[in-house]
Structures are given as structure tokens and as C-alpha cells.
Amino acid sequence: MPSATLLVSCPDQKGLVAKLSAFIHSYDGNIIHADHHTDPEAGLFLSRIEWDLQGFQLERAEIIPAFSGIARGIQANWELHFSDACPRIALWASKQTHCLLDLIWRQRAGELPAEIPLIISNHPDLEPTARSFGIDYHHIPVSPDHKAEAEAQQLALLQQYQIDLVVLAKYMQVLSGSLLRQAPPVINIHHSTLPAFAGANPYHRAHQRGVKIIGATAHYATEDLDEGPIIEQDVVRVSHRDTVADLIRKGRDMERVVLARAVRYHLENRVLVYQNKTVVFA
Amino acid sequence: MPSATLLVSCPDQKGLVAKLSAFIHSYDGNIIHADHHTDPEAGLFLSRIEWDLQGFQLERAEIIPAFSGIARGIQANWELHFSDACPRIALWASKQTHCLLDLIWRQRAGELPAEIPLIISNHPDLEPTARSFGIDYHHIPVSPDHKAEAEAQQLALLQQYQIDLVVLAKYMQVLSGSLLRQAPPVINIHHSTLPAFAGANPYHRAHQRGVKIIGATAHYATEDLDEGPIIEQDVVRVSHRDTVADLIRKGRDMERVVLARAVRYHLENRVLVYQNKTVVFA
Amino acid sequence: MPSATLLVSCPDQKGLVAKLSAFIHSYDGNIIHADHHTDPEAGLFLSRIEWDLQGFQLERAEIIPAFSGIARGIQANWELHFSDACPRIALWASKQTHCLLDLIWRQRAGELPAEIPLIISNHPDLEPTARSFGIDYHHIPVSPDHKAEAEAQQLALLQQYQIDLVVLAKYMQVLSGSLLRQAPPVINIHHSTLPAFAGANPYHRAHQRGVKIIGATAHYATEDLDEGPIIEQDVVRVSHRDTVADLIRKGRDMERVVLARAVRYHLENRVLVYQNKTVVFA
Amino acid sequence: MPSATLLVSCPDQKGLVAKLSAFIHSYDGNIIHADHHTDPEAGLFLSRIEWDLQGFQLERAEIIPAFSGIARGIQANWELHFSDACPRIALWASKQTHCLLDLIWRQRAGELPAEIPLIISNHPDLEPTARSFGIDYHHIPVSPDHKAEAEAQQLALLQQYQIDLVVLAKYMQVLSGSLLRQAPPVINIHHSTLPAFAGANPYHRAHQRGVKIIGATAHYATEDLDEGPIIEQDVVRVSHRDTVADLIRKGRDMERVVLARAVRYHLENRVLVYQNKTVVFA
Incomplete structure (x- = not known):
């Protein structure tokens, strides 16, 4: 009904x-x-x-x-x-598969009321994966010199595939303000630590700092990297027994579930954005 | 306002x-x-x-x-x-203080919009504590033979003090259906384990069973002991490193916070009860 | 090294x-x-x-x-x-895929130091899934009348594939004591609720009861269904806003992560069992 | 034994x-x-x-x-x-009571194997509280101009009372490196948010940012404010339904439990510090 x-x-x-x-x-x-x-x-x-x-x-x-x-x-x-609309999602990825596979599995399992007709990546690695699910894969390399061209291609694909939502499933590139203004809503996921460590190798630095908790934050992408309206967050306990590899693994698990929840809230039209923050009627 | x-x-x-x-x-x-x-x-x-x-x-x-x-x-x-009504709470306790003191502290700190004019206990032990907070303390011993008399005294006190809510802050006696029908709403707290262990020494048995999680459940008291409408629950991780004493301590911490949250939801009129369950508009 | x-x-x-x-x-x-x-x-x-x-x-x-x-x-x-041994896992499933796919994905991602050469199911449904991962699939129907024969076939497969660990990834059949005595260790996953609801439709009954927390428990299978040594447990919050379908979805998420953690602990030789309980040196 | x-x-x-x-x-x-x-x-x-x-x-x-x-x-x-040593704790506070009362209550309940003979505050407000527990209270005002004198007084008290551990139970003053070098170990508690907000009114700013999680971090105090070795952290979920006052209340609850756990780990000699981080053998 x-x-x-x-x-x-x-x-x-x-x-x-x-x-x-x-x-x-x-x-x-x-x-x-x-x-x-x-x-x-x-x-x-x-x-x-x-x-x-x-x-x-x-x-x-x-x-x-x-x-x-x-x-x-x-x-x-x-x-x-x-409720019977079926929004069309484009998944953007680089080389990691954990968020990508999780979203595809949930969509196939009926958990996400959406279609996933398109995967865009700046690397060729995940094409076989995409193919095994029957999803079109477009490899668009991104280099500093040709970023504008790459973004033009990306935007053209979003239009061609009539995409309603972009999910950055560990897409390790910054999007320009210009692209964000022309694209449909974009949801991103990133690790979170207490305290936060900006820059490279966050899990390594969290390990060096001896943090006892790590987490993930899903948010709408804005020009200010990782500063967009927060949709969902969650954390997991870690200890000195966890190696950097353990932190990365636990962080991946957090990223999967937090991103999936955020995408679901968005698809169920539960999220309102204002003043760089959200109300999530969950 | x-x-x-x-x-x-x-x-x-x-x-x-x-x-x-x-x-x-x-x-x-x-x-x-x-x-x-x-x-x-x-x-x-x-x-x-x-x-x-x-x-x-x-x-x-x-x-x-x-x-x-x-x-x-x-x-x-x-x-x-x-919202400017100030409901009157009677705390019922036996010998343990953790829930009792926590609720009094929160009330004094302005976290609970209520008065606490009355403590009833089946033991004399906590009278000095009550006195130090300026709260009236009534010691009503409960024995199987004189339970009806004890309950009559209890009901009389509830009426005399114009009590709006009874909180069983580790009151280790079962209330009769007759008392429950005549009393204002009664909130109870009890430990929860996965799986559940009915009867005596639940933490000891949870320890023997090697459970990895223990918790607490706050609910409205009904004749079916521990089967009333659930208001709030929470859990904490445990491991083989935790002794029975550790489980008891962690369980106490859970009982404190879960009971406090449940009392707060009730006082803020966020709880509706129907068909032995609740909707908590938290 | x-x-x-x-x-x-x-x-x-x-x-x-x-x-x-x-x-x-x-x-x-x-x-x-x-x-x-x-x-x-x-x-x-x-x-x-x-x-x-x-x-x-x-x-x-x-x-x-x-x-x-x-x-x-x-x-x-x-x-x-x-540490460089590579234990061989048999996944047993019925029709649900969430635990099965999650374990396969983690194994492929290098999170589980093991091989998965064999899937056994009492239904034919998951054969294409198994095939897409290049894993042998054996459909062994189980009926009350021919359970002994089915178990003989299962044991023969475990031997043929030199299986070191059986993981019941939502295998909805009870294993006999005879099979358990002859098989390698068997890890099972089941839902947990506070209080627990035995029997059919646990999520439906948890919903009717208005529980505020649901979870999952992974344990070694024993003849006493769901009573074996607990390896890992975890929970998630629910509220009146969650439908039965939401409880099932959240329960599935818990089952996935709890089962994966338990299998990992076992594979890393972190679990000791005694007196129907475990020590997990996590 | x-x-x-x-x-x-x-x-x-x-x-x-x-x-x-x-x-x-x-x-x-x-x-x-x-x-x-x-x-x-x-x-x-x-x-x-x-x-x-x-x-x-x-x-x-x-x-x-x-x-x-x-x-x-x-x-x-x-x-x-x-294990039968009974370390002597000095609690330092300003005006807030939640951490102070929680620690005193736990010590009285036998949860903390220690004595608390001394409370130091830069305000006179909590003297009646201290007195009600029979704990000596020293009011040492701290002003920018006389900070050195105040610290000399504080150090003298620590010596006089033979203090083994200082717990900053919401003591809202920065300690100098000189004091920290002469004092016994000092444990501090502060709020944590994802992302972190330095400076004044952190809960207000977390609210403005729409964060979904807040927490608390207990650490050994060092000259770099809030940058010392982390002993314990924990978090709690928040939503748009939580006002700034709710965040403050939930934050207080986190501060209480996280500080109590950290003090307990220290008293049970479970914490080793090296390279600005800890190993907690919990």
C-alpha cells in the first residue's frame, strides 16, 4: 500500500x-x-x-x-x-569493497528501497565485482590536472543514468564544490576517532595515541571535506590488544553499518538538512 | 514557561x-x-x-x-x-543504596522534576542515609504472615504523603496485586542477562554460564513479577576476567542508569502503556 | 612470520x-x-x-x-x-544469506584465516550463490524420517572435504548428539532478546512485548539447542518505532557481526571451552 | 588474602x-x-x-x-x-558535584579500594557537601596573578595528607607543569565529541553541529591540556530531540562512569603508561 x-x-x-x-x-x-x-x-x-x-x-x-x-x-x-518510488543510486568507490558490497547485498536483500544501476571508480579494480552483480562500471581516472574533465564525465553519467543519490562507498577523492552543486545529494562515510586525527593514516595515529574507542561518521558531502551535515555515527571499543590491522578491520565494520544506516534514512526520507546539520526522524 | x-x-x-x-x-x-x-x-x-x-x-x-x-x-x-507540577515520589528500598542515592542525587541536581518526601524500607539500615537528606523514613518490616498489614501501612503512607509515583529502588519484596491496584504507578528495576536466569543469585549463575553481556530492565510493576511493561533497558559487556563481584558491580551501574532514565521518562510524561507494553516518546 | x-x-x-x-x-x-x-x-x-x-x-x-x-x-x-595453518570451514545454511555472504566476504577480504570449500544446505536455493563464489554446494534435504541418513551424508562430506570447523550460518535444523560427537567443532548463531522468547517468531513476540534491546549470541552447538558454550554476544537498541521487519533487519545485522567475531576468535585459537562455558582471550 | x-x-x-x-x-x-x-x-x-x-x-x-x-x-x-594498601586520594573540584559525589559514593560502597581524606576546591561552594561526608575541605582560590602561590598551597596539602593520587573531579583549572612534576599521578576527565570542539561551551557547539554521539575521556593530566595518556573512554547516543541541557546531562553521566572506571583501573594497578599512551590490563 x-x-x-x-x-x-x-x-x-x-x-x-x-x-x-x-x-x-x-x-x-x-x-x-x-x-x-x-x-x-x-x-x-x-x-x-x-x-x-x-x-x-x-x-x-x-x-x-x-x-x-x-x-x-x-x-x-x-x-x-x-514510498513506491525507487530512487537510483550511483555507488562511487576506489579499491576497497567493504562498503560497496555491503550496500549491494542490502539492496538485493530488500533492505534498501532503491536501484543500483551504476558504479563509478577512479580505479579499474572493482570492475569484475560490478559485473558479477550486473551493475554498469565506469572507470574514470582522476588526476589533479584533469579533475575538471573527470568531474564532467561523472556528471554526465549521473544524468545519463538518472541518478537520485550518490553514495561515496570509500571513494578516496575530494569532490569540487562545482560538482556538488550540480549533482544529486551525496552521502560520504569517514572514520572517527576521539580525539580526531586529520590527514593520513588515522588508524595508525589512533593506535599510537592509545585511543579506547573508534568510530565512523556518515554525512552529506560538502566542499568542506568531512564537515557536512552528520546523518549517523557509531563507535566500537578498542584496546592495546588491537593492532593497527585490528583497528582498520573494526573501523571497516563501523563504516559498513553506519553508511548503510545513513543511506537507509535518506531513502526513507527521514533526513532534513538545515544549517549544516540534520534532523533524522528515525 | x-x-x-x-x-x-x-x-x-x-x-x-x-x-x-x-x-x-x-x-x-x-x-x-x-x-x-x-x-x-x-x-x-x-x-x-x-x-x-x-x-x-x-x-x-x-x-x-x-x-x-x-x-x-x-x-x-x-x-x-x-510541566510545573512537581510529582511526589516514594522511594522503596531494602538495604542496597546504589539506586536510592543515585535518584536522590539526580533529584537534587535538578535532573528529576519531582519531590522525594518519603522512603519506605523493610529494613532499618538506611534510616541515617534518609535523615542526612532530610527525607522521612518509615521502616515497615514485611513477613509472610503479616504482609497484608504491612501493605496496609504502606498504602496509608502513600496516601498521607500524597505520593504520585512509587520507585522500587532495589526493594526486595514482591508487591501483591491488591496493593498495586490501590497504589499510584510503581516502577521497578531488575537485572537482565542473556539468557535470563530466574531465581536467586542471577549474577552467580550468569558467571557460571560465561555470559558476555549483562544488563538491567526498568518496568512498571505488575502482579507477574518482572513481567510488567518495559520502560527502558541497557547492557554492558563482561568477560571471563570479571568475577562475580565485578558482575554485581557492573550490574549495579546498569541498574542505576536504567532506573534513572525510566523514572525520568515517566516524570516527563513520555510513557504510554497498553497491552503490557510501552511507547516511550523519548 | x-x-x-x-x-x-x-x-x-x-x-x-x-x-x-x-x-x-x-x-x-x-x-x-x-x-x-x-x-x-x-x-x-x-x-x-x-x-x-x-x-x-x-x-x-x-x-x-x-x-x-x-x-x-x-x-x-x-x-x-x-598460525599459517589454514583451517577448512564448511558453511551450513538454509535459505537466508546474510550470515553466509558475510562470512564469505570476510574470508575473501582476508579477515578470516581459513578456506571455505563447502556449503551444505537443506534447501537448493543458495546453489547459484555458492557457485558464483566457486564453492561446492551440497543440497541435503532433511526430513524427520530420514534425518539419520542426512546426517550420515553430512558427516561423509565433512570427512571428504577435510573440514576443521562447521559454521551454522542460519541452518535451521537441530543437529543430533550423534552427529555432534563425530563432527569437528560447530559454531551456531541465534537471536537473543531480553527477556528471551523460546520457540517460533521470536522477533514478533519481542515486538509484542515492547522490548528495548535485541541481540545475538554465538555459541558452540551442543545437543541442548542454544545452550552451548557462549563465544560472543552483542545487542542493539530498538523502540516502538521499529516494526517487526525492523527488528528482523536489526537482528540480522547483529547475527552477522556476532557470528563473524566468534568464528574469528575460534580461528585465531582464542577460545577455550570448559564446563559448558568459554574463556575468550580476545 | x-x-x-x-x-x-x-x-x-x-x-x-x-x-x-x-x-x-x-x-x-x-x-x-x-x-x-x-x-x-x-x-x-x-x-x-x-x-x-x-x-x-x-x-x-x-x-x-x-x-x-x-x-x-x-x-x-x-x-x-x-592489594591491602589503601591509597589516599585527593579530590579536586570546582562547583559541580556529579563526579565528586559519584566517587565518594563508590568509595563508601567498597568499589574503590582507597581513602578520600581531602577535597581541594577553588570555590567555597562544596564545603557543606565535604563536611557531610567527614572529608576535609580546603578552599584555595586560584587567580592568574597568584597561581604559583595557590599551587604551593595545594602541593603542601598533598604532602601533609600523604596523597597518592589526585583526581580532578571537574576541577576547572589548568595545572602547571611544575605542579604536575611534583604531585602524585593526576587523573582528569573531560567531555569528548565527534568531531571534537575545543574551547568553551562544547555541548552547545556539539548541539549546533548536530552530532549523534557524545562521550567522555579520562586521562592522566599532563601540561598539554587534555592531551595526556588516555585511560578510558565511553560514549552515548544523542539526537535532535536532545536539547543542550540534555547533552550536558548525558555528558555528566558519561563523565561519572568513565572517571570512576579510570580511577578504579589505576587503584587496582592495571594501568601502565609509556610514550603518552596507556596499556590497561582490564
Whole structure:
């Protein structure tokens, strides 16, 4: 039974919940989930409302014009999604497979409501893997001198494959602001340590520092590397018994589960972004 | 700035969110938090709505009659709470202090919006502790032969002190169904292990079994010992390096934090109970 | 650089650590890891000693006779393993793939020091999956009437493929005591909930009960279903927002990681079993 | 039954475990726990050996001279501790009570094998609290101009009270290198966030950033503020539903448990420090 989901953010004011729910109700919609949040500091109201389309008196195409008037009145940013839509994901990878395989497995197992028609990599290594799953693989080398050309190719592929979401499944290249502005949303994953170690060999440095916890952070990619809105984080305990190789292995496990959760939240339209942070109606 | 909170559960039907929010809005109330849940199996809708009382057009005393009509129409069970109410807690203990002291400390630190005027124990041991915090202490011994009398005394104290919530902070006696029906809500804490070990010396048996995780469960007390609606649970890792004494210590830590969280959820009116389970709008 | 590992358990007595380490030292071995545990209740001493084979004055074949005398003197149960051995795993599955694929992926990624030459299933469904990884697949249907025959076939395969470890990767059949006595060690995975729900549809019942935590337990299989020595456990939080399908998905994630950790501990010779429990020198 | 514990770190070489255990064994000592670790990068061997003093053939005073020869031969840094020693802790606090009360409560409950004869604060606020527990309270104001004098007073008190361990239970002042060199070991606690936010109002900034996890880190204090050897860390989940006040409350809970664990590890002589990191034989 398909449902529709409205994601709304607007300046906080009285009566917003009433207005939104009255809109659904006035067309005989049955709300399945409704979750609201007010950020008093930002003066913002954020809402996610999901309702059953069965018996709803508006055709899908009529919902946008019908809601536009309400949205204008409350100065809302908003999105409308249908649960039977099947967003198209492009996975970007380099050479590591743990995040890539995990996402493909979850998609095949029915955990991720999406298609994965495209893998883009700056290395040729994973082509056999892609082929074994019947997913198109495009090898686009990236060098400092030809980055702009590579990004043009990447953008063309995103358009050609009608991609709705890019997931950087351990794609070890920085994306330009220009690409990010033209691309659909991009989710990235990176390791996290307490304290954080920027730069190369983070697990090696975490090991040298004797940290007792390592983790991973999934976020929307922005020009500021690893500084985009955080979607999900998790950690795992480590000790002096863990070698650098153990930290890397445990870190990989964290990256897999945290990235999968973040992609799932996004696909289920549970994430609202504002002021470089997120509300996740999980 | 005080707020009001409605907790509502009723048979699921279309338009409930709209109805509830329209009620608040029609009197110029500003909804701060609204959380809803539908249990399709039970056919139930559950909701928690909190709104600012500033500028609300109904006096507090007028809210109940105003909402009664709506509640009747949707066959709702409901409660109304005000954030500046200060519920009165009775702590029941035996000899152990870890949960008792933790709750008192949190109340003093402003973490628990409540008063604690009364401690009841079946042992005299904790009287000096109670006295040092200026809390009345009543020692009511419980023996199989005189349990009914003891419970009558306990109920009389609950009434005399106008108690709103009983917290069993390691009170090692079973309460009768009769007492539970006459008392205000009662929250209990007990250890949890995977697998569970009923009966005496659970930590000793968990140690013998070599479990790798122990935990604690906070729930509303019912006649079926330890089978009431679960409010909160948490666990901690253990290993062969942990002695039985270590398990007991780690278990105590879990009991403290899990009980404190459960009491807090209850005091903030975040818990709805139905069919021996809870929805916690945390 | 290969290493040797001794796993020793014996009645506790003075001087055991000294005896074991003197043995290694007397042949110029360099101890890399040494972990000991005393269980005072059981009166047992348990030890894992790993030493570098480089420069060690005994040939591999000489170690067993050399240590036998010491072992006899301290009445020890003991095992000797070499780090460059590559144990052979048989994966047993039914229809679900999450544990199976996860173990294969980890083995391919170099996380599990083992080979996986054989998959046995009571269903034909996973044959294409096995084939895609180049792993032999044997479909052995199991019916109550022909269970003994099926087990005879299974045992023959274990022998034919020289299997060192059986991993039940969601194999939904009970193994007989007879099979377990003749087979190499068998590791099983099952869901865990607090409280535990025996029997069918555990996630459905956990959902009905409103539990706040679910988990998974990996253990050595014994005749008492799900009662064997626990190797590893872990849990994840759930709430009323999680449907039964969400519990199943989260449970699957727990099963994957907990089973993988348990298999890894076993393969690295970190697990000692005694009195239906384990010491895991992790 | 009292035990002795040797903490040893020395350049890695063959036969160290054998040497240490032979030493204990040669005087008829029974090793209760022995834990070793080799850091190949640092070329260091680290060991903790605990043995029963009952039946041990050396008097306590004879152990040091007896072991000195061995220690010299292996170029070891080492410490000897007795389990029935009762180290004396000075708690340093400012105005917050959560860590202070938690440590006092645990000490009274028998969880921390230590005495707490002294509280030092740069504020007068907690004097009644200290008095209620019968602990001496010294108010030493700290101003930039008179910091040296204040530290002289503090050092004098540490000497006068024969303090073995200083625990900064939310003492909001930086200690000078000079004081740290003259004082006994100092354990500090601070909040941790992913990413980390240096400077003022960390919880406020973590909230603004929308982090999903916050934590706490306990470490030995060094001149580099919050950069000393990490003893213990832990984290807790947060979401957009958590206000800044909730983050502070959850952070406090983390600080309490993490600091208590770190102090306990130290008191049980489980922590070895080298190269600005720790091995915790937990």
C-alpha cells in the first residue's frame, strides 16, 4: 500500500502541526507517521508526515499544486516523496569493497528501497565485482590536472543514468564544490576517532595515541571535506590488544553499518538538512 | 514557561492528528513537541502533544472539560499534565543504596522534576542515609504472615504523603496485586542477562554460564513479577576476567542508569502503556 | 612470520605460568602473547601462549612430543596450532544469506584465516550463490524420517572435504548428539532478546512485548539447542518505532557481526571451552 | 588474602615472561593474574603480574631488593603494589558535584579500594557537601596573578595528607607543569565529541553541529591540556530531540562512569603508561 511523505521546514509559528494535518485530513488521508521538531535557536519548525495514499482524494499529480499554497503561506521548504518510488543510486568507490558490497547485498536483500544501476571508480579494480552483480562500471581516472574533465564525465553519467543519490562507498577523492552543486545529494562515510586525527593514516595515529574507542561518521558531502551535515555515527571499543590491522578491520565494520544506516534514512526520507546539520526522524 | 502535555491513546482512525492539533490551535496554543505512533496490530493510535501555556486561551481548569468532548468522540484514554507540577515520589528500598542515592542525587541536581518526601524500607539500615537528606523514613518490616498489614501501612503512607509515583529502588519484596491496584504507578528495576536466569543469585549463575553481556530492565510493576511493561533497558559487556563481584558491580551501574532514565521518562510524561507494553516518546 | 599457539587448561597449582614460559624459553622461543586465567570455583588454570617460530629450536613435529611430558605432569588438556595453518570451514545454511555472504566476504577480504570449500544446505536455493563464489554446494534435504541418513551424508562430506570447523550460518535444523560427537567443532548463531522468547517468531513476540534491546549470541552447538558454550554476544537498541521487519533487519545485522567475531576468535585459537562455558582471550 | 602486583615495562627481548614467572615461582608464589603485552613499534614489553602473598617465601620488604637484580638485567621500569594498601586520594573540584559525589559514593560502597581524606576546591561552594561526608575541605582560590602561590598551597596539602593520587573531579583549572612534576599521578576527565570542539561551551557547539554521539575521556593530566595518556573512554547516543541541557546531562553521566572506571583501573594497578599512551590490563 503506497504512502506519501512530506518533509517540511519553515519558520516556527503557531498552528503548523494543525495546518499540516488538516491538509492531509481534508482529503481523507490517514496519517501513518507524523514527527515534528522545533529548533528554538534557529527559530525553525521541521516536520515529516507520512500518510496512506489509499482512499486519499487527491491524485499524486494534484498534491503538489494543492500543497503549494499552504507551503507559500508558511514560507516552507518542502519535498514530497512516494514510498513506491525507487530512487537510483550511483555507488562511487576506489579499491576497497567493504562498503560497496555491503550496500549491494542490502539492496538485493530488500533492505534498501532503491536501484543500483551504476558504479563509478577512479580505479579499474572493482570492475569484475560490478559485473558479477550486473551493475554498469565506469572507470574514470582522476588526476589533479584533469579533475575538471573527470568531474564532467561523472556528471554526465549521473544524468545519463538518472541518478537520485550518490553514495561515496570509500571513494578516496575530494569532490569540487562545482560538482556538488550540480549533482544529486551525496552521502560520504569517514572514520572517527576521539580525539580526531586529520590527514593520513588515522588508524595508525589512533593506535599510537592509545585511543579506547573508534568510530565512523556518515554525512552529506560538502566542499568542506568531512564537515557536512552528520546523518549517523557509531563507535566500537578498542584496546592495546588491537593492532593497527585490528583497528582498520573494526573501523571497516563501523563504516559498513553506519553508511548503510545513513543511506537507509535518506531513502526513507527521514533526513532534513538545515544549517549544516540534520534532523533524522528515525 | 510552563507547558501542558496530553497523552492520548485511542482506536486508530483517520484524522486523529488533525483533530488533536486543531484542538490546541483553536485556543491559540503553540505545540512544542508532538509525537504519534500507530500500532497496526493493536489497531491503536498513541500520541503525546506538548504545548506552551503562554497565550493559550483556556485556563488550566478549563482544559479538561474542553477536551473531554473530543476524547469521548474518539474513545480515548487520556491524561493531562502540566510541566510545573512537581510529582511526589516514594522511594522503596531494602538495604542496597546504589539506586536510592543515585535518584536522590539526580533529584537534587535538578535532573528529576519531582519531590522525594518519603522512603519506605523493610529494613532499618538506611534510616541515617534518609535523615542526612532530610527525607522521612518509615521502616515497615514485611513477613509472610503479616504482609497484608504491612501493605496496609504502606498504602496509608502513600496516601498521607500524597505520593504520585512509587520507585522500587532495589526493594526486595514482591508487591501483591491488591496493593498495586490501590497504589499510584510503581516502577521497578531488575537485572537482565542473556539468557535470563530466574531465581536467586542471577549474577552467580550468569558467571557460571560465561555470559558476555549483562544488563538491567526498568518496568512498571505488575502482579507477574518482572513481567510488567518495559520502560527502558541497557547492557554492558563482561568477560571471563570479571568475577562475580565485578558482575554485581557492573550490574549495579546498569541498574542505576536504567532506573534513572525510566523514572525520568515517566516524570516527563513520555510513557504510554497498553497491552503490557510501552511507547516511550523519548 | 609464522607463530605457534598453545591452548592449555589444567587443575590450578603453583608455578604453571613459570613452567609454560620456561618451556618456550628453553628452546629460544619468543613469546608474542601470553594470556592466563584462573577460575577459582572450577579450580582450573587456562592459558594461551603464542610464540614466534623464527629461531625456535624445535621443529614443528618435535613440539608435541616435547610438550607432552610437561602436559602429563600438570594433567593438562591442550592443543597446539600454527598460525599459517589454514583451517577448512564448511558453511551450513538454509535459505537466508546474510550470515553466509558475510562470512564469505570476510574470508575473501582476508579477515578470516581459513578456506571455505563447502556449503551444505537443506534447501537448493543458495546453489547459484555458492557457485558464483566457486564453492561446492551440497543440497541435503532433511526430513524427520530420514534425518539419520542426512546426517550420515553430512558427516561423509565433512570427512571428504577435510573440514576443521562447521559454521551454522542460519541452518535451521537441530543437529543430533550423534552427529555432534563425530563432527569437528560447530559454531551456531541465534537471536537473543531480553527477556528471551523460546520457540517460533521470536522477533514478533519481542515486538509484542515492547522490548528495548535485541541481540545475538554465538555459541558452540551442543545437543541442548542454544545452550552451548557462549563465544560472543552483542545487542542493539530498538523502540516502538521499529516494526517487526525492523527488528528482523536489526537482528540480522547483529547475527552477522556476532557470528563473524566468534568464528574469528575460534580461528585465531582464542577460545577455550570448559564446563559448558568459554574463556575468550580476545 | 593480600596479593602483590608487579608492573613492569622494559625493552622487548626473549624470555621475559619466563624470567618474571620464574622469579615468583622460585619463592613459591602462586600467580593469580598475569597479563603481558608487546608493542612491536615501540620495542617494548609490558607486564602485570599479581600473585598470592600467602605462602610466598619473601617478606614484603625483601621483594624489592630481590627483584631489583632482575629488573636491572632487563632494564625495566617497574612498580610493586600490595592489594591491602589503601591509597589516599585527593579530590579536586570546582562547583559541580556529579563526579565528586559519584566517587565518594563508590568509595563508601567498597568499589574503590582507597581513602578520600581531602577535597581541594577553588570555590567555597562544596564545603557543606565535604563536611557531610567527614572529608576535609580546603578552599584555595586560584587567580592568574597568584597561581604559583595557590599551587604551593595545594602541593603542601598533598604532602601533609600523604596523597597518592589526585583526581580532578571537574576541577576547572589548568595545572602547571611544575605542579604536575611534583604531585602524585593526576587523573582528569573531560567531555569528548565527534568531531571534537575545543574551547568553551562544547555541548552547545556539539548541539549546533548536530552530532549523534557524545562521550567522555579520562586521562592522566599532563601540561598539554587534555592531551595526556588516555585511560578510558565511553560514549552515548544523542539526537535532535536532545536539547543542550540534555547533552550536558548525558555528558555528566558519561563523565561519572568513565572517571570512576579510570580511577578504579589505576587503584587496582592495571594501568601502565609509556610514550603518552596507556596499556590497561582490564
